[in-house]
Amino acid sequence: MLTYTVRRLIALIPVLLGLSLIVFLMIRAIPGDPAQIILGQLATEEAIEALTKQLGLDQPWYIQYFTYLGDLLTGDLGESIKTNTAINQEIWPYLAATLELSFCAMLIAIFIGVNAGIISAWFQHSWFDYIAMILALIGVSIPIFWLGLMEQWFFSIQLDWLPTSGREEVRNPVTSITNIYLIDTLIQGRFDQFVDVLRHLILPAFALATIPMAIIARITRSSMLEVMKSDYIRTARAKGIRMFWVVYKHSLKNAVIPVLTVIGLQTGLLLGGAILTETIFSWPGMGRYIYDAISARDYPVIQSGILVIAFIFVMINLFIDLLYAAIDPRINYR
Amino acid sequence: MTQSPVLEVRNLETSFVTKDGEVTAVDQVSFTIHKGEVIGIVGESGCGKSVTSLSIMKLVPQPPGKIVGGDILLNGENIVGANEKRMREIRGNEIAMIFQEPMTSLNPLFKIGEQMTEGIKIHMKKSKKEANEIALKMLKLVGLPRAEAIMKEYPHQLSGGMRQRVMIAMALSCNPEVLIADEPTTALDVTIQSQILGLMKELNKTLQTSIMMITHDLGVVAQMCERVIVMYAGQVVEEAKVGDLFKNPKHPYTQGLLKSVPDIRGEHSRLYSIPGNVPKPGSITKGCRFAERCEFAHERCVMEDPVLFMEDGEEHTVRCFLHEKRREVS
Ligand SMILES: Nc1ncnc2c1ncn2[C@@H]1O[C@H](COP(=O)(O)OP(=O)(O)OP(=O)(O)O)[C@@H](O)[C@H]1O
Ligand code: SF4
Numbered sequence: 001m002l003t004y005t006v007r008r009l010i011a012l013i014p015v016l017l018g019l020s021l022i023v024f025l026m027i028r029a030i031p032g033d034p035a036q037i038i039l040g041q042l043a044t045e046e047a048i049e050a051l052t053k054q055l056g057l058d059q060p061w062y063i064q065y066f067t068y069l070g071d072l073l074t075g076d077l078g079e080s081i082k083t084n085t086a087i088n089q090e091i092w093p094y095l096a097a098t099l100e101l102s103f104c105a106m107l108i109a110i111f112i113g114v115n116a117g118i119i120s121a122w123f124q125h126s127w128f129d130y131i132a133m134i135l136a137l138i139g140v141s142i143p144i145f146w147l148g149l150m151e152q153w154f155f156s157i158q159l160d161w162l163p164t165s166g167r168e169e170v171r172n173p174v175t176s177i178t179n180i181y182l183i184d185t186l187i188q189g190r191f192d193q194f195v196d197v198l199r200h201l202i203l204p205a206f207a208l209a210t211i212p213m214a215i216i217a218r219i220t221r222s223s224m225l226e227v228m229k230s231d232y233i234r235t236a237r238a239k240g241i242r243m244f245w246v247v248y249k250h251s252l253k254n255a256v257i258p259v260l261t262v263i264g265l266q267t268g269l270l271l272g273g274a275i276l277t278e279t280i281f282s283w284p285g286m287g288r289y290i291y292d293a294i295s296a297r298d299y300p301v302i303q304s305g306i307l308v309i310a311f312i313f314v315m316i317n318l319f320i321d322l323l324y325a326a327i328d329p330r331i332n333y334r
Numbered sequence: 335m336t337q338s339p340v341l342e343v344r345n346l347e348t349s350f351v352t353k354d355g356e357v358t359a360v361d362q363v364s365f366t367i368h369k370g371e372v373i374g375i376v377g378e379s380g381c382g383k384s385v386t387s388l389s390i391m392k393l394v395p396q397p398p399g400k401i402v403g404g405d406i407l408l409n410g411e412n413i414v415g416a417n418e419k420r421m422r423e424i425r426g427n428e429i430a431m432i433f434q435e436p437m438t439s440l441n442p443l444f445k446i447g448e449q450m451t452e453g454i455k456i457h458m459k460k461s462k463k464e465a466n467e468i469a470l471k472m473l474k475l476v477g478l479p480r481a482e483a484i485m486k487e488y489p490h491q492l493s494g495g496m497r498q499r500v501m502i503a504m505a506l507s508c509n510p511e512v513l514i515a516d517e518p519t520t521a522l523d524v525t526i527q528s529q530i531l532g533l534m535k536e537l538n539k540t541l542q543t544s545i546m547m548i549t550h551d552l553g554v555v556a557q558m559c560e561r562v563i564v565m566y567a568g569q570v571v572e573e574a575k576v577g578d579l580f581k582n583p584k585h586p587y588t589q590g591l592l593k594s595v596p597d598i599r600g601e602h603s604r605l606y607s608i609p610g611n612v613p614k615p616g617s618i619t620k621g622c623r624f625a626e627r628c629e630f631a632h633e634r635c636v637m638e639d640p641v642l643f644m645e646d647g648e649e650h651t652v653r654c655f656l657h658e659k660r661r662e663v664s
């Protein structure tokens with residue numbers, strides 16, 4: 001298992017190289033001269049030239065790429081043009097906000113999606129099954145921004161149950177330690193703030209969770225139906241095992257592999273969706289960070305921001321691949 | 335045999351709801367099994383053997399399946415109407431079952447030891463450690479070498495024959511009174527097949543477990559069973575002691591089946607096979623279900639339903655008009 005993990009990690013190197021190259025070239029493909037845009041229409045020739053040099057943009061693109069790559073390898077994500085701060089230093093609060101939101105959303109999506117799928121399969125053709133699958137069908141086709149706005153309108157404006165936006169009560173701000181507010185408030189024993197942070201999380205997390213939840217529910221159901229027809233499930237029942245355990249132990253473990261695959265893929269889409277959701281809910285995360293960087297033509301931030309998100313996606317999928325091997329003894333991981 | 339039977343099935347009727355309406359897969363099937371007895375149930379594919387056994391365990395997939403009528407008496411207790419809780423006590427504990435496909439009958443993601451001990455822990459209320467010991471003892475009893483190691487292995491690490499031994503060990507671990515073996519050797523090659531049958535016969539002797547052996551191989555019946563029930567299209571068409579049946583088969587279908595067994599002395603060089611196919615369940619509503627393929631079929635056979643006629647005292651019954659007269663005689 002350890003050597004398998006190491007091998008899989010080594011196999012990631014070309015993936016990450018390719019990824020960095022694609023992101024790099026994508027940014028270069030944005031039309032316009034960055035120096036000109038940063039300095040504005042009235043800038044002098046000299047000023048533009050000086051800035052171009054300072055940014056290293058006078059070099060051929062491959063030299064620029066290798067310089068960038070070299071920096072990345074030493075863990076240097078570059079420097080923001082706008083704030084003149086190392087991205088390493090300023091990115092974490094944004095990243096933490098996105099991770100907190102995405103993690104909660106994925107937890108909701110997995111918990112509700114997997115259970116709805118299991119129960120639908122267990123009680124196939126029951127009213128629960130029909131209603132869950134109709135909801136799942138609606139769920140996959142709902143645009144996130146529309147859902148987000150509807151949630152705000154209904155739960156915040158009409159019912160006034162939950163805050164419309166933001167991450168915390170402005171008048172009662174969280175003192176950040178890790179920047180993961182659920183953890184920070186707990187460490188400090190500020191349960192009032194913990195509840196407040198949770199209340200802020202609910203709407204964006206559900207908006208973000210809806211599509212993956214629906215997809216996970218559907219794939220879990222079909223995978224479970226397939227498994228529950230198999231001979232070994234009949235054997236388990238013939239042993240006199242409770243149906244609950246036949247379903248949640250014997251069937252689920254066999255049905256979970258396609259579900260994991262979907263969870264991996266959905267996590268990527270969810271990170272993308274987070275950017276949209278963050279805009280709607282004024283969530284101070286990576287979406288906001290990159291969005292602001294795009295407006296300010298802060299190329300290093302755009303570039304490194306996207307790369308960090310892509311890196312997380314790749315790592316999650318590696319983790320899921322390792323999970324397969326841990327679950328299924330037939331997978332040869334030597 | 336004067337003892338009361340361990341398992342008595344009376345007029346069992348199981349049907350499936352299909353596109354073509356409700357179809358009766360098992361029709362008025364009756365038989366009994368006594369303590370320590372091995373009975374055989376034979377018949378071509380699709381005649382309802384598996385559905386009969388799954389009905390006894392109440393494991394017929396429902397829907398579409400459903401037990402429509404009849405009684406299943408386990409030591410005198412009618413379990414047709416038993417609730418799920420009672421059925422869980424029965425399954426694996428009083429009646430155990432092994433299946434045709436050893437390759438797919440064990441859960442691929444759990445170690446043999448875990449799958450073996452599960453039932454023991456539930457039914458015999460044993461601790462994990464005690465259950466492990468029982469499982470180990472059973473694996474040794476079914477003749478598996480290196481039983482300790484196998485406990486920690488996964489099914490894919492074992493051969494088909496070994497897996498079937500594991501299935502047998504698992505089925506017998508809670509001392510069931512009846513073991514239903516649904517074609518336990520069909521998927522295995524010939525040498526392994528005879529080893530497994532030998533093992534089952536031996537365990538039947540030592541543990542006094544009654545066995546209901548489902549097969550479409552009359553050779554298996556000859557080797558294993560004391561009594562045999564021949565099924566055709568969901569019905570019992572003949573029941574007799576094995577010796578009687580082989581010496582003196584009465585139903586034209588049984589005669590056909592026997593002719594299709596290759597003779598050991600090689601006197602028949604060609605295998606006889608009964609012309610035609612098993613009718614689809616539900617396609618025949620009136621008359622003898624074998625009429626289409628029967629060389630003795632006469633007018634009455636398609637007009638009336640033959641019932642089971644008894645012959646030679648109480649031991650040999652047959653569902654065929656040709657044998658009706660003799661009943662009147664006796
Ligand atoms: N799930 C099901 N849905 C609909 N019909 C079924 C179902 N299972 C069994 N049947 C019907 O019951 C009939 C008897 O099937 P069964 O499996 O008992 O045959 P069998 O005698 O065990 O055959 P084989 O030797 O192939 O195992 C089949 O012909 C089929 O039409
Ligand atoms: S009842 Fe008629 S058709 Fe049926 S087996 Fe007897 S002779 Fe043949």
Ligand SMILES: [Mg+2]
Nearest residue numbers: 383384385516
């Ligand atoms: Mg069968």
